[in-house]
Amino acid sequence: MIDIFKYSKKNKIYQFIITKILRINVQLLSKPLFLKYNVPLEFNEEFFYAYKRKYPLTKWMTMKESDQLYQSNHDLNNFSEMKEPVKTLEKILNTEIKKKILKIKMLGRFKIKNIWFVIQKENEGHHSHNHPKSVLSGVYYFKIDNNSGGEVNLELENKTIKHAPHKNDLLIFNSNVYHSVNPYLGKNDRISIAWDAIYTF
Numbered sequence: 001m002i003d004i005f006k007y008s009k010k011n012k013i014y015q016f017i018i019t020k021i022l023r024i025n026v027q028l029l030s031k032p033l034f035l036k037y038n039v040p041l042e043f044n045e046e047f048f049y050a051y052k053r054k055y056p057l058t059k060w061m062t063m064k065e066s067d068q069l070y071q072s073n074h075d076l077n078n079f080s081e082m083k084e085p086v087k088t089l090e091k092i093l094n095t096e097i098k099k100k101i102l103k104i105k106m107l108g109r110f111k112i113k114n115i116w117f118v119i120q121k122e123n124e125g126h127h128s129h130n131h132p133k134s135v136l137s138g139v140y141y142f143k144i145d146n147n148s149g150g151e152v153n154l155e156l157e158n159k160t161i162k163h164a165p166h167k168n169d170l171l172i173f174n175s176n177v178y179h180s181v182n183p184y185l186g187k188n189d190r191i192s193i194a195w196d197a198i199y200t201f
Contacts, residue, residue, distance in 0.1 A: 003198040004108055005029050005135050024108055028101050029135050029199055032156045037170040041085045043142050048117055048191055069124040074114040086112050093197060097172060108199050115195040126181035134175040134196035141165045142193060145186030154179045
């Protein structure tokens, strides 16, 4: 799978091929973006808890800058339970999102590279970070106590967007955008599904 954006930065030969021959405007892929949809995606809630029982501690929870919340490994593309949701997310990226930042007929398509989930309990938040190895990132809120804190803060160039998520919200933004999550105040677990996408052939 060729990451077109990454290869365009590799050297001048790749840059020439991608921008001049294939005519892909890679600069548009890093243009500041924040979009919100409300989409009902189908997930089996028990899948998340069964996964957590099987993998109670993942490498993402042992990293120095990790928070206390539960974070799965980033390889859920390999699980059959994720096939349909990933297909739906990629359809949104390649119809709705592509036409907003690129010409819809431009060569290439968005492909989800990694997908994972987070279980957030009361008073748990997430530090500021970004996802430098992808082009677009997003998060989907599957289970949540609405109006219970846990706002997402996105640092877009000269402004910060604070969004209070609701069930079925799908947030999409540039992967280079730093973002954080305020402490969640709900009494029930909040389950969100996060992903990174690249632009490829």
